[in-house]
Amino acid sequence: MVMDKLTAELYSFLNTTGKVLAVSHQSPDGDAIGSLLAFGGILEQYEIDYVLAIDDSCPSKYDFIPGYDKIRNLKSDPLTTIFPKLAVLDAGSISRIGSAQACIDSNTRILNIDHHFASDFYGHINIVDTEICATAAIIYDLCQKLEIDITPQIAYGLYVGILTDTGRFRYSNTSSKALNICGSLVSKGVNPSLVTERLFFNTSADALSSLSWSLSNMLLYCDGLVSIISLDREHFVKDSENFVDFGLSIEGVVLGAFITEIEENHYKISLRSRCSIDVSDIARRLGGGGHQKASGCTYKGTLEETRARVIDEFTLEIQKTGLTPRELLSQQYQKINAVYS
Amino acid sequence: MVMDKLTAELYSFLNTTGKVLAVSHQSPDGDAIGSLLAFGGILEQYEIDYVLAIDDSCPSKYDFIPGYDKIRNLKSDPLTTIFPKLAVLDAGSISRIGSAQACIDSNTRILNIDHHFASDFYGHINIVDTEICATAAIIYDLCQKLEIDITPQIAYGLYVGILTDTGRFRYSNTSSKALNICGSLVSKGVNPSLVTERLFFNTSADALSSLSWSLSNMLLYCDGLVSIISLDREHFVKDSENFVDFGLSIEGVVLGAFITEIEENHYKISLRSRCSIDVSDIARRLGGGGHQKASGCTYKGTLEETRARVIDEFTLEIQKTGLTPRELLSQQYQKINAVYS
Numbered sequence: 073m074v075m076d077k078l079t080a081e082l083y084s085f086l087n088t089t090g091k092v093l094a095v096s097h098q099s100p101d102g103d104a105i106g107s108l109l110a111f112g113g114i115l116e117q118y119e120i121d122y123v124l125a126i127d128d129s130c131p132s133k134y135d136f137i138p139g140y141d142k143i144r145n146l147k148s149d150p151l152t153t154i155f156p157k158l159a160v161l162d163a164g165s166i167s168r169i170g171s172a173q174a175c176i177d178s179n180t181r182i183l184n185i186d187h188h189f190a191s192d193f194y195g196h197i198n199i200v201d202t203e204i205c206a207t208a209a210i211i212y213d214l215c216q217k218l219e220i221d222i223t224p225q226i227a228y229g230l231y232v233g234i235l236t237d238t239g240r241f242r243y244s245n246t247s248s249k250a251l252n253i254c255g256s257l258v259s260k261g262v263n264p265s266l267v268t269e270r271l272f273f274n275t276s277a278d279a280l281s282s283l284s285w286s287l288s289n290m291l292l293y294c295d296g297l298v299s300i301i302s303l304d305r306e307h308f309v310k311d312s313e314n315f316v317d318f319g320l321s322i323e324g325v326v327l328g329a330f331i332t333e334i335e336e337n338h339y340k341i342s343l344r345s346r347c348s349i350d351v352s353d354i355a356r357r358l359g360g361g362g363h364q365k366a367s368g369c370t371y372k373g374t375l376e377e378t379r380a381r382v383i384d385e386f387t388l389e390i391q392k393t394g395l396t397p398r399e400l401l402s403q404q405y406q407k408i409n410a411v412y413s
Numbered sequence: 414m415v416m417d418k419l420t421a422e423l424y425s426f427l428n429t430t431g432k433v434l435a436v437s438h439q440s441p442d443g444d445a446i447g448s449l450l451a452f453g454g455i456l457e458q459y460e461i462d463y464v465l466a467i468d469d470s471c472p473s474k475y476d477f478i479p480g481y482d483k484i485r486n487l488k489s490d491p492l493t494t495i496f497p498k499l500a501v502l503d504a505g506s507i508s509r510i511g512s513a514q515a516c517i518d519s520n521t522r523i524l525n526i527d528h529h530f531a532s533d534f535y536g537h538i539n540i541v542d543t544e545i546c547a548t549a550a551i552i553y554d555l556c557q558k559l560e561i562d563i564t565p566q567i568a569y570g571l572y573v574g575i576l577t578d579t580g581r582f583r584y585s586n587t588s589s590k591a592l593n594i595c596g597s598l599v600s601k602g603v604n605p606s607l608v609t610e611r612l613f614f615n616t617s618a619d620a621l622s623s624l625s626w627s628l629s630n631m632l633l634y635c636d637g638l639v640s641i642i643s644l645d646r647e648h649f650v651k652d653s654e655n656f657v658d659f660g661l662s663i664e665g666v667v668l669g670a671f672i673t674e675i676e677e678n679h680y681k682i683s684l685r686s687r688c689s690i691d692v693s694d695i696a697r698r699l700g701g702g703g704h705q706k707a708s709g710c711t712y713k714g715t716l717e718e719t720r721a722r723v724i725d726e727f728t729l730e731i732q733k734t735g736l737t738p739r740e741l742l743s744q745q746y747q748k749i750n751a752v753y754s
Contacts, residue, residue, distance in 0.1 A: 240581055241595075242614075246605040251596030254582075259589035268583040269687070273662035277640075280628050280659060287625035292618060299618075318621060321614035346610070 079217045081197045085183050086114070086218075090156030092122040093175050097168040100126050102134065102236025102271065107161040107185070107207040109139045110229030114211075114220055115159075125151060127170030136270050137232055138225040146171050157181050160195065162207035162233075164188035185210055205245040208233025212253045222260045231262045232271070240272060279311040286315050286330075291379075295397045296324045298386045300379055302331040316342045326400050327351070327389075329382045334370065339378045343367045347403045349393060354385045420558045422538045426524050427455070427559075431497030433463040434516050438509040441467050443475065443577025443612065448502040448526070448548040450480045451570030455552075455561055456500075466492060468511030477611050478573055479566040487512050498522050501536065503548035503574075505529035526551055546586040549574025553594045563601045572603045573612070581613060620652040627656050627671075632720075636738045637665045639727045641720055643672040657683045667741050668692070668730075670723045675711065680719045684708045688744045690734060695726045 075083060094111050096104035108124055115122040124139075127146040134140055144151070154177050163169055164186060176182065184195030187207050191200045201210055208230040215222060234254055238246045258264055285307040291300050299319035303312060316330035326347035332340045341358070343351035345365050352367040358381075360369025371378045393400065416424060435452050437445035449465055456463040465480075468487040475481055485492070495518050504510055505527060517523065525536030528548050532541045542551055549571040556563060575595055579587045599605055626648040632641050640660035644653060657671035667688035673681045682699070684692035686706050693708040699722075701710025712719045734741065 240583075240609075241605055242581075242609040244606045246599070246609075248596045248600035251592050251599060251605070255589045255592030255596060258587070258592060264582055264587040264592070265585045268581075268587075273583075273658070274664050275662050277631070277633060277637075277663050280631060280663060284625045284628035284631075287621050288629070290618070290621060290625075296618075317614070321616050322618050322621065323615050 073217070073219060075217060078197065078199050079214065082183065082199065082214060083218065085157065085159075085181065085197060086118045086120065088157070088181075090181075092120055092157045092159055093125060093151070093155040093172065094122055094159040094161065095125050095127075095163075095169045095172040096161045097163040098126070098128045098170045100128055100130055103206045103208055103233040104162045105130050105134050105140075105143070106137065106229040106231070106233030106236070107211055108143065108229070109137055110208060110211050110215075110226045110233070111159060111161055111185070112139055112142060113223050113226035113229065114215065114218070116223075116225075117220055123151070123155075125172055127172055133271055133274060134232065136266070137228045138223075139229070151175050155180060157183070159183040159185070161185050161211075162187070164191045166192075166194040185214075205247055205250040206233045206237035208237070209250060209253055212257075222257070224261060227257045227260045227262045228267070231257045231264070231267055235264075235267060236271065240268065275311060276309070279309045282307045282309040282312055283315055283318070286312070287318060290319055292322070292325070293383050294327075294387060294390055296322075297390060297397050297400060298327045298329075298383065299325045300329045300331065300382060302375060302379070303333065304375075305333045305335070308332065313342070316344050320344050320346060324397075324401060326403075327386050329386070331375065331378055331382070333375070337372060337374055339371050339373070339375065341369050341371055341378065341382060343369075343382075347400045349389045349400075351389075354382075354389065357385065414558070414560060416558060419538065419540050420555065423524065423540065423555060424559065426498065426500075426522065426538060427459045427461065429498070429522075431522075433461055433498045433500055434492070434496040434513065435463055435465050435500040435502065436504075436510045436513040437467050437502045438504040439467070439469045439511045441469055441471055444547045444549055444574040445503045446471050446475050446481075446484070447478065447570040447572070447574030447577070448552055449484065449570070450478055451549060451552050451556075451567045451574070452500060452502055452526070453480055453483060454564050454567035454570065455556065455559070457564075457566075458561055464492070464496075466513055468513055474612055474615060475573065477607070478569045479564075480570070492516050496521060498524070500524040500526070502526050502552075503528070505532045507533075507535040526555075546588055546591040547574045547578035549578070550590060550594055553598075563598070565602060568598045568601045568603045569608070572598045572605070572608055576605075576608060577612065581609065616652060617650065620650045623648045623650040623653060624656055624659070627653070628659060631660055633663070633666070634724050635668075635728060635731060637663075638731060638738050638741060639668045639670075639724065640666045641670045641672065641723060643716060643720070644674065645716075646674045646676070649673065654683070657685050661685050661687060665738075665742060667744075668727050670727070672716065672719055672723070674716070678713060678715055680712050680714070680716065682710050682712055682719065682723060684710075684723075688741045690730045690741075692730075695723075695730065698726070 096108040112124045125144040129145050155175050182195040183197045185199045187204045189202045212230050286301045286303045289302050301319045320328035328344040330342040345351045350364040352362045355362050355367035355369045358369040437449040453465045466485040470486050496516050523536040524538045526540045528545045530543045553571050627642045627644045630643050642660045661669035669685040671683040686692045691705040693703045696703050696708035696710045699710040
């Protein structure tokens with residue numbers, strides 16, 4: 073085995089005695105859960121004593137990943153012992169592991185494996201690549217370097233991590249590497265059809281009714297550049313996070329909002345962009361935050377007031393670009409022109 | 414270049430003089446259009462005089478593929494000259510090329526490149542692989558063997574073919590090879606995000622309203638194993654083929670139908686299965702046809718009569734399996750169990 077410096081440090085982390093607590097971030101997504109389970113598969117092969125934990129419950133749709141039941145939910149089953157070694161997967165800052173922080177002291181050696189742009193390098197060993205599509209892809213590379221046997225737990229964990237973080241190979245982080253790793257995981261036994269069905273085509277009848285209701289309330293503004301959909305408490309379901317994507321999938325729409333009633337005259341707003349406009353600016357002005365393409369905040373007022381405020385903010389941002397609707401729209405297609413030239 | 418027999422025959426086809434008519438099937442899908450354009454890119458490199466044609470219009474959502482404008486629509490712009498060479502992409506039988514058949518006589522040398530299970534080997538050269546995910550994947554292999562330069566037209570054509578025929582890497586034909594080829598095409602310059610946005614997230618506001626209306630009419634039967642959605646003429650839109658998938662995405666649903674009003678008391682029925690039940694048997698009994706997992710037919714009667722007939726047929730098929738709802742449902746998860754064992 074020829075190893076670079078970081079891999080050698082990981083190798084030493086894995087070969088030193090001492091129980092490992094491996095954790096991922098609260099409100100875990102596919103990359104958090106998948107990377108954690110894949111890392112658990114590595115620990116297994118090094119015959120290390122370990123605990124896998126998340127300070128939250130893991131959505132049951134991930135329960136097909138081998139090893140899912142091994143993840144301890146610290147909310148219902150807290151841990152207070154101090155561990156000599158902590159491995160943190162897919163968390164940009166240590167605070168995101170929540171109550172798992174109670175399991176470390178100044179002697180705990182911390183390993184941080186992550187791909188978040190805002191990672192604050194809190195580990196003693198930081199294997200951080202902000203250019204890569206998913207934490208799972210970093211772990212895949214480490215498996216190659218450490219000559220780890222790709223067991224079903226590792227293979228399914230990594231496939232889930234990459235599939236979900238790329239939005240089913242949709243987002244701009246869908247690299248050649250993302251597809252090639254997944255191709256290799258399929259050759260190791262992953263059933264891509266099963267994974268996709270379980271994660272993306274396994275909704276509830278209530279969620280579909282709720283979607284139907286939301287879409288019936290969709291309105292377009294700003295010459296069709298903006299779509300706004302809303303959902304009241306009566307029709308609310310837990311599985312509604314992706315409803316905003318439907319409004320954004322309309323030809324010509326570059327900004328979308330999904331307004332959900334939390335309580336009377338209090339709304340949660342999800343904001344999405346598929347142009348150069350950074351919706352996190354709007355979210356921050358309204359006391360929230362997030363990313364350039366996906367942000368969120370809350371607002372107190374009636375539905376009409378909330379919607380009017382969102383339209384005002386969107387209108388302002390569109391004006392600030394100084395671009396015509398056609399120019400804004402063409403941003404989606406810029407990259408293909410680059411291929412031609 | 415070391416070539417197998419079939420590739421050598423293709424090589425000779427490409428190197429013999431004579432204009433080539435390259436065609437694909439009517440009602441072209443992504444694999445038909447993408448494979449045709451990719452093959453056009455090969456012809457280009459062999460400096461052969463050629464025409465690309467389909468006896469139909471190509472949906473405009475594919476217009477981002479370089480070379481899209483080169484495809485002649487034989488419906489609006491017929492061809493009557495006889496060609497010495499015909500290349501047919503992605504058509505299981507020669508009849509599927511429609512009026513392009515008028516361009517061949519007994520002297521025309523026919524090349525058939527296809528992956529359909531029911532291919533009838535109508536060519537003088539038949540490069541048919543029924544195990545492969547898409548015709549585009551066969552063409553990719555041929556490009557490798559013939560050392561073809563992967564131009565943007567070829568790369569985008571092939572990516573579109575594989576992406577659409579695997580249902581965005583969802584269907585059971587999603588092989589390791591499908592993902593690896595797409596990974597390699599991304600490294601050749603394909604923007605996977607752009608392709609996915611254009612093909613899958615570029616709907617009309619009317620289509621979303623229509624979807625909303627359809628979903629509000631969704632009903633579940635047979636202990637939740639069956640979902641039926643319907644659409645009347647007033648809410649009909651062209652982009653509604655995928656509505657049936659929403660009904661089928663409900664947890665526990667293994668059979669789905671989408672009933673669309675064609676004219677008064679006359680309905681089109683789309684049938685879908687995600688269990689061992691073969692819906693093409695039902696479609697054939699009602700005078701239609703299709704595949705095991707996706708079939709269609711029409712029915713004369715009121716909406717209530719049509720729906721009742723579909724429920725009867727589904728109930729019969731469920732009974733014939735002799736399986737419990739739980740057993741039918743578990744068929745979706747069989748393959749992951751196989752990985753464990």
